[in-house]
Amino acid sequence: MKKRICILLAVIIVMTVSLPLVTWGADDIYPGFRVQGRFLYDKNGEKVVLYGVNEMSIWGDIDGDVALPEIRKTGANAVRLVWSITGPARKLDILLYNCRLNNMIPIIELHDATGxxxxxxxxxxxxxxxxxxxxxxxxxxxxxxxxxxxxxxxxSESDFKIGYETEIKRMRAAGIHVPLMIDGGDWGKDINILQATGPYLINADPDKNLLFSVHMWWPYMWGYSEEKVIDEIKESVEMDLPLVVGEFGHQWEEHDNGKIPYKTILEQCYKNEVGYLAWSWGPGNQPQTFLDMTTDGTFDTLRGWGLEVCITDPYSIKNIAVRPASMLAEPTTEPPVTNIPKGSIAHNKPVFVSSTESGYGNIPENAVDGNIATRWSSEYSDPQYIYVDLEDEYEIERVYIEWETAYASQYKIQVSNDASTWTDVYTEYNGDGDIDDISIDAKGRYIRIYCLQRATQYGNSIFELGVYPKGGAPEPTPTGVEILVGDVNMDGKINSTDLTRIKRHILKMITLTDLELAAADVDGNGVVNSTDLTMIKRYLLKIIPGFPGGDRRIVPPGPIFY
Incomplete structure (x- = not known):
């Protein structure tokens, strides 16, 4: 009997020692997701298979405030977000946060070295x-x-190994310990190089925390087939390679031989617990507009193959994606700053420009609307300008410019009292985009940003232009109705009832009145969305003491547009 007990204890000890395969201590190097064998696990040890879509964030909805809530409706547990080395860190912060707010895993990628x-x-x-x-x-x-x-x-396999080993170690040395995903060669299509170099790179990674992504742009006209999809996924599974199909569509060209066996991809990924990420949510594909899964970026306009992949196919995202419990919990990450410095006297003032890029809605008024997710963009030529009528003469001490990735490398700040004769007060010859926060000493009613030279092949584009007078902006005489921010049902207190009404409004189950919308817009950016919902939750949980801009707000008379 004693011998049996000893054997049982030994078995228990061995099993206990083996537990870190799916559970690990808080002092582990992995701050979040980690790869074990060919599977991905979250920080609590829950296995996650990535099912979702690609979204071209950097070229459109840069903060994800519009697209991500729509993608969330598919049930996706992950989104691959297109980014660029020109993307400001501040905007990246907002995009990643919004993805987490919508309970989806952000997979951020840089598109600048394609091919x-x-x-x-x-x-x-x-x-x-x-x-x-x-x-x-x-x-x-x-x-x-x-x-x-x-x-x-x-x-070559040799270059692939050396190149990625070097860069993986650079990222780990910089303190980045999240899973790193590596695309195949040959524009992502080459799964063989992933199979050949994957084990080596995993061993070379100090964290042993890698995923490998094949882009199955595998049309029949290039010799691909259903059998090829089946065989390559099977081979990857048998060698324990942590594989994801990071891009695929239903066709490469609009004829029978241009078709891609996408239904086989869906089925084989599900049956082998391999993740897939469809390309792409849309709109924005050029010239292959047929790859846009939606017509305007909303869930309701899912069409054709996009509707199949997201909703109707037996192996669709809706039918197979599972969000881990850790992604369903309230985020503990500090919300990013989404406003420019307070006190700009350019806010919603008349604005005039030399030109506007057509077809994208990037109108001049966007540069002074207080929303850092909207922008003005010019035509693709030099010079260009934008100026604001401050509607009174001011002594100006500060100008704040938040550029989009298309920025002016050379520009002047000018002032005028008649919008005809301009005086230079600042000149920049080596602009690097992002945010320019400039101290000046000037006086005038009109202020102009005169863009001399573009930094890119595109136009000049500004998210926000802020202008600040000496002594601060004059306090306007309050007119309208005073509201308690967050008190959506206007009962004088903020509680779960208000939270529920905002949630039902976001889900389009109810329509809020103008005053209710103003109260629900707790971050004051003119939009009622999941950010407001989260901020009220954090307020009720006493994580934050109040809301940006204070707990009370004057709502001006007249209609309110949200």
Whole structure:
């Protein structure tokens, strides 16, 4: 009997020792997701298979405030977000936070080295930039980084190993310990190079925390088939390779031989517990507009193959994706700052420009609307300008410009009292975009940003232009109705009833009145969305003491547009 007890205890001890395969201590190097064998696990040890879509964030809805709530309706547990080395760290922070708010795992990727192997180090220069590292570490509990989209065309196995080993170690040395995803060669299509180099790279990674992504742009006309999909996924599974199908569509060209066996991809991924991420939510694909899964970025306009992949196919996202409990819990990450400095006298003032890029809705008024997710963009030529009528003469001490990735490398700040004769008060010859916060000493009614030279092939684009007078902005005489911010049902207190009404409004189950909308817009950015919902939750849980701009607000008379 004693011998049996000893054997039983030994078995228990061995089993206990083996538990870290799916559970690990708080002092582990992994701050969030980690790869074990061919599977991904969250911080609590729950296995996660990634099912979702790609979203071209950097070229459109840069903060994800519009697209991500719509993608969430599919049931996706992950979104691969297109980004660029020109993307400001501040905007990256907002995008990652909004993805987490919508209970989906952000997989952020850089698109700048597509097909260009020599640019791989440039991508890692961005990832290891101090301001970017700060953002990545802020979100490391739920973040996956796809180092680069389809880096390289024809790359040898030796170069692939050496190149990625070097850059992986650079990222780990910078303190980045989230899972790193590596795309295949040959514009992402080459799964063989992933199978050949994957085990080596996993062993070379100090964290042993890698995923590998094949882009199955595998049309029949290039010799691909259903059997090829089945065989390659099977081979990857048998070798225990942590594989994801990071991109695929239903066709490459609009004829029978241009079709891709996407239904086989869906089925085989599900049956083998391999993740898939469809390309792409849309709109925005050019010239292959047929790859847009939606017509305007909303769930209701899902169409054709996009509707199948997201909803109707037996192996659709809706039918197979599971969000881990850790992604359903309230986020503990500090919300990013989404406003420009307070007190701009340019806010919603008349604005005039030399030109506006057509077809994208990037109108001049966007530059002074207080919303850092909207922007003005000019035509693609030099010079260009934007000026604001402050409607009175001011002594000005500060100008704040938040550029989009298309910015002016050379520009002047000018003032005038008649919008005809302009005086230079500041000149920039080496602009680097992002945010320019400039001290000046000037006086005038009109202020103009005169863009001399573009930094990119595109136009000049500004998210927000702020102008600040000496002594601060004059306090306007309050007119209208005073409301308690967050008190949606106007009963004089903020509680779960208000929270429920905002949630029902976001889900389009009810329609709020103008005053209710103003009270629900707790962050004061003119939009009622999941950010407001989260802020009220955090307020009720006493995580935050109040709301941006104070607990009370004057709502002006007249209609309110949200």
């Amino acid at each position: 260009e192997w020599q640019k791989l180090p440039t991508l890692v220069d961005y990832w290891t930039r101090p301001d970017v590292v700060e953002v990545l570490k802020k979100h490391e509990e739920y973040l996956i980084i796809n180092i680069g989209n389809e880096v390289g065309a024809q790359v």
